[in-house]
Amino acid sequence: xxxxxxxxxxxxxxxxxxxxxxxxxxxxxxxxxxxxxxxxxxxxxxxxxxxxxxxxxxxxxxxxxxxxxxxxxxxxxxxxxxxxxxxxxxxxxxxxxxxxxxxxxxxxxxxxxxxxxxxxxxxxxxxxxxxxxxxxxxxxxxxxxxxxxxxxxxxxxxxxxxxxxxxxxxxxxxxxxxxxxxxxxxxxxxxxxxxxxxxxxxxxxxxxxxxxxxxxxxxxxxxxxxxxxxxxxxxxxxxxxxxxxxxxxxxxxxxxxxxxxxxxxxxxxxxxxxxxxxxxxxxxxxxxxxxxxxxxxxxxxxxxxxxxxxxxxxxxxxxxxxxxxx
Amino acid sequence: xxxxxxxxxxxxxxxxxxxxxxxxxxxxxxxxxxxxxxxxxxxxxxxxxxxxxxxxxxxxxxxxxxxxxxxxxxxxxxxxxxxxxxxxxxxxxxxxxxxxxxxxxxxxxxxxxxxxxxxxxxxxxxxxxxxxxxxxxxxxxxxxxxxxxxxxxxxxxxxxxxxxxxxxxxxxxxxxxxxxxxxxxxxxxxxxxxxxxxxxxxxxxxxxxxxxxxxxxxxxxxxxxxxxxxxxxxxxxxxxxxxxxxxxxxxxxxxxxxxxxxxxxxxxxxxxxxxxxxxxxxxxxxxxxxxxxxxxxxxxxxxxxxxxxxxxxxxxxxxxxxxxxx
Numbered sequence: 001x002x003x004x005x006x007x008x009x010x011x012x013x014x015x016x017x018x019x020x021x022x023x024x025x026x027x028x029x030x031x032x033x034x035x036x037x038x039x040x041x042x043x044x045x046x047x048x049x050x051x052x053x054x055x056x057x058x059x060x061x062x063x064x065x066x067x068x069x070x071x072x073x074x075x076x077x078x079x080x081x082x083x084x085x086x087x088x089x090x091x092x093x094x095x096x097x098x099x100x101x102x103x104x105x106x107x108x109x110x111x112x113x114x115x116x117x118x119x120x121x122x123x124x125x126x127x128x129x130x131x132x133x134x135x136x137x138x139x140x141x142x143x144x145x146x147x148x149x150x151x152x153x154x155x156x157x158x159x160x161x162x163x164x165x166x167x168x169x170x171x172x173x174x175x176x177x178x179x180x181x182x183x184x185x186x187x188x189x190x191x192x193x194x195x196x197x198x199x200x201x202x203x204x205x206x207x208x209x210x211x212x213x214x215x216x217x218x219x220x221x222x223x224x225x226x227x228x229x230x231x232x233x234x235x236x237x238x239x240x241x242x243x244x245x246x247x248x249x250x251x252x253x254x255x256x257x258x259x260x261x262x263x264x265x266x267x268x269x270x271x272x273x274x275x276x277x278x279x280x281x282x283x284x285x286x287x288x289x290x291x292x293x294x295x296x297x298x299x300x301x302x303x304x305x306x307x308x309x310x311x312x313x314x315x316x317x318x319x320x321x322x323x324x325x326x
Numbered sequence: 327x328x329x330x331x332x333x334x335x336x337x338x339x340x341x342x343x344x345x346x347x348x349x350x351x352x353x354x355x356x357x358x359x360x361x362x363x364x365x366x367x368x369x370x371x372x373x374x375x376x377x378x379x380x381x382x383x384x385x386x387x388x389x390x391x392x393x394x395x396x397x398x399x400x401x402x403x404x405x406x407x408x409x410x411x412x413x414x415x416x417x418x419x420x421x422x423x424x425x426x427x428x429x430x431x432x433x434x435x436x437x438x439x440x441x442x443x444x445x446x447x448x449x450x451x452x453x454x455x456x457x458x459x460x461x462x463x464x465x466x467x468x469x470x471x472x473x474x475x476x477x478x479x480x481x482x483x484x485x486x487x488x489x490x491x492x493x494x495x496x497x498x499x500x501x502x503x504x505x506x507x508x509x510x511x512x513x514x515x516x517x518x519x520x521x522x523x524x525x526x527x528x529x530x531x532x533x534x535x536x537x538x539x540x541x542x543x544x545x546x547x548x549x550x551x552x553x554x555x556x557x558x559x560x561x562x563x564x565x566x567x568x569x570x571x572x573x574x575x576x577x578x579x580x581x582x583x584x585x586x587x588x589x590x591x592x593x594x595x596x597x598x599x600x601x602x603x604x605x606x607x608x609x610x611x612x613x614x615x616x617x618x619x620x621x622x623x624x625x626x627x628x629x630x631x632x633x634x635x636x637x638x639x640x641x642x643x644x645x646x647x648x649x650x651x652x
Contacts, residue, residue: 071427072590101397102428106591130564146620148611160559169552201612219545226495226623227553229608233486237600238456240592244607264398265432266566274563281570282555285474286527294472297552 001321002313008045009033011324015048015055024084028054031083031119036316037308038301040116045316047112049323050182057081057111063088070100074239077110082253083119085110089257090120097129097259105257106239112253117157118168118298124159124259125166128268131159135255136235138245141174141215144225147201149214150244153178154231161268162275168298173228174215181207181215186319194220327647328639334371335359337650341374341381350410354380357409357445362642363634364627366442371642373438375649376508383407383437389414396426400565403436408579409445411436415583416446423455423585431583432565438579443483444494444624450585451485451492454594459483461581462561464571467500467541470551473527475540476570479504480557487594489602494624499554500541507533507541512645520546 009029016025035044047054059080067074073092077085089105096103117133124131137152153174159166175195184191184207196210197203204210218224234256236243241254262271283294308314335355342351361370373380385406393400399418403411415431422429443459450457463478479500485492501521510517510533522536523529530536544550560582562569567580588597609620634640 067591069427069590074591101395102430104428104586104590130560143608143611143620145614145617146608146611147614150608150611158556160556167555169556171549171552201614218549222621222623223497223544224549226497229493229604230484230486230495232604233601234456237597237604238588238591240596240600243600243604260430262564264395264430265393265400265564270566271563274566274569275559278555278558278563278569282469282472282476285469285472285476288471288473288527291471294469295548297548 001318002315003321005033005037005308005312005314008036008314008316012045012048015324019055019057027087028081028083031116033314034119034305035116036314037305038116038118039304040118040301045324046179046182046320049320052112054081054112059111071096071102072104072106074106075108077107079109079111082110082112082255086117086120086255086257087123089255090124093131093257093259094124094127094129097261098127101261101264103257103259106235106254107257108239108241108254110253110255116170117155118159118170118301121157121159121168122166125161125168128161128262128272130161130260130262131157132258132260133157133255134231134235135253136232136241136243137253139214140178141217141228142197143229144217144220144222147197147214151228151232153215154228154235156227156231160275161262161272162279163272164276164279165302167275167279167296168301170297173218173224173231175218175220176215178211178215181211183317183320185211186323327644328641329647331359331363331634331638331640334362334640334642338371338374341650345381345383353413354407354409357442359640360445360631361442362640363631364442364444365630366444366627370442371650372505372508372646375646378438380407380438385437397422397428398430398432400432401434403433405435405437408436408438408581412443412446412581412583415581416450419457419583419585420450420453420455423587424453427587427590429583429585432561432580433583434565434567434580436579436581442496443481444485444496444627447483447485447494448492451487451494454487454588454598456487456586456588457483457485458584458586459581460557460561461579462558462567462569463579465540466504467543467554468523469555470543470546470548473523473540477554477558479541480554480561482553482557486588486601487598488605489598490605491628493601493605493622494627496623499544499550499557501544501546502541504537504541507537509643509646511537512649 012029012032013025032044061078064076066076089107093103093105121131134156136154139149141151143150153172155172157170159168190205191207197214198209199213232243235254239254262268338355338358339351358370387404390402392402415433419429419431447457460482465475467477469476479498481498483496485494516531517533523540524535525539558569561580565580588594
């Protein structure tokens with residue numbers, strides 16, 4: 001259903017007001033609207049409707065800095081919501097990488113997972129830094145050839161500046177995202193074959209059974225499992241959090257933010273020009289038969305976002321909207 | 327064919343002596359023997375036999391440091407061979423990460439690609455650092471849905487310390503490695519279907535045609551292409567090298583070495599204990615039917631290496647050995 005952006009923002013602010021200040025609510029609303037306008041349907045207002053609704057978050061305390069060096073900071077979020085704390089961590093990483101050329105920020109104990117990092121990535125693009133973020137959550141994905149859930153969908157995000165829009169990457173290491181399951185369940189739909197196991201270790205296409213047990217890794221091989229393990233190590237053991245925990249779904253969300261100043265190795269402006277040239281060459285390469293054009297990561301999201309801005313309207317998933325409204 | 331390690335070393339030193347000092351030859355031989363003992367058959371003495379034989383390298387000059395900060399160094403290798411310069415870069419990265427907590431070293435203009443980084447990774451494991459290396463070379467792999475070669479097989483290596491042996495990961499982002507092609511060609515074998523294109527953009531199982539044109543990315547999707555692009559950016563535009571160049575095969579090998587001191591966020595000893603626990607939990611997970619045990623990256627290589635050490639013999643590919651000997 002098409003809905004005016006302004007009207008949706010109002011509804012989001014109203015939903016959040018019981019537990020957050022106006023300022024905090026607006027920061028969170030910025031994120032949610034951006035995610036929907038960028039077509040990241042699994043990371044937006046669904047967050048207000050599912051089993052851990054954002055508006056019910058009760059932070060235990062304000063955030064606490066547990067360790068700090070010139071290049072690093074370890075933040076205990078004390079159950080503050082991820083979009084608030086992630087924005088703080090982003091700002092600190094930028095500050096350190098601007099001043100000291102490198103910044104690494106561990107964030108633990110946020111409430112709920114880290115969501116679409118691309119939001120923060122876009123914000124810091126103007127800062128001309130290379131940006132790598134990864135996060136972990138309770139176990140939901142198997143190691144290759146295993147039937148036990150060990151890792152979360154362990155996503156990794158990275159971005160680099162160019163002379164035009166920054167290039168943004170957003171990849172889960174699991175076969176499908178967790179919110180694909182949530183959405184399929186809400187809609188009463190099946191999930192594809194070969195992406196999930198039930199609690200007996202058998203393949204399943206039932207999203208509910210998959211949620212009870214495990215997803216497979218993206219290519220079912222050691223490669224995505226390995227990448228997933230690297231992410232688990234960076235956002236788990238390295239920030240002193242938990243790892244390969246069972247499905248407790250409490251206090252188990254952790255992230256690592258890394259900002260690298262390209263000026264360590266090259267003049268930033270030259271780096272950006274180089275990256276623009278690289279992208280131009282990729283775009284100019286010839287396609288397979290029946291494929292119209294070469295696509296870049298994030299290209300579609302950028303386009304859809306701009307269309308929403310121009311039209312003032314968002315096309316929202318009916319089922320999700322109903323859950324939010326009633 | 328089984329051959330005594332000592333005898334093979336002698337042959338390697340003899341092959342290298344025309345162009346390298348005894349000290350340099352021994353450093354290179356260390357690498358080649360280690361790679362074979364670890365079963366990395368695509369990265370070992372094949373390097374002495376194929377189209378760019380290591381022993382023919384004529385370095386233009388000694389290495390030159392082009393840029394340096396406390397945290398970084400940009401090295402121009404002046405066509406010195408990769409295993410020599412990579413060892414220098416490794417040492418510098420370790421020194422910086424020990425002293426300043428982070429080290430990032432760009433290496434450009436080595437002769438030939440960067441080979442099995444796991445060798446250096448193992449060396450620095452005792453140094454208790456997190457280690458990420460990636461490298462690029464001339465174009466050999468397509469972007470997803472493209473028929474043009476844009477990237478090399480763009481491999482990424484990473485490692486982290488544990489209380490036992492370090493965990494080492496070694497992954498090409500292409501469907502198969504370049505040296506799979508080399509070996510298949512030498513043996514007169516086909517390559518699997520669905521991994522390569524000929525110069526008309528059609529699928530091919532002929533290794534020679536694939537070498538003339540392009541490999542596909544590992545899963546044919548945007549995910550491995552994206553990872554490959556990140557590696558191209560880090561080992562190309564960021565170190566001021568070339569990128570998406572055509573198949574010139576000269577002066578086009580570049581690498582980026584990153585060392586992160588875990589002590590930025592946590593006590594190193596706690597980190598290592600955490601990582602050991604994580605690995606234990608992965609190993610203890612239950613397997614698919616018909617799968618005997620959960621395997622970890624590098625586990626098989628470690629075992630094979632140890633078997634060679636114990637027996638004093640290496641089982642070497644006959645075709646490659648013949649090329650070396652005659």
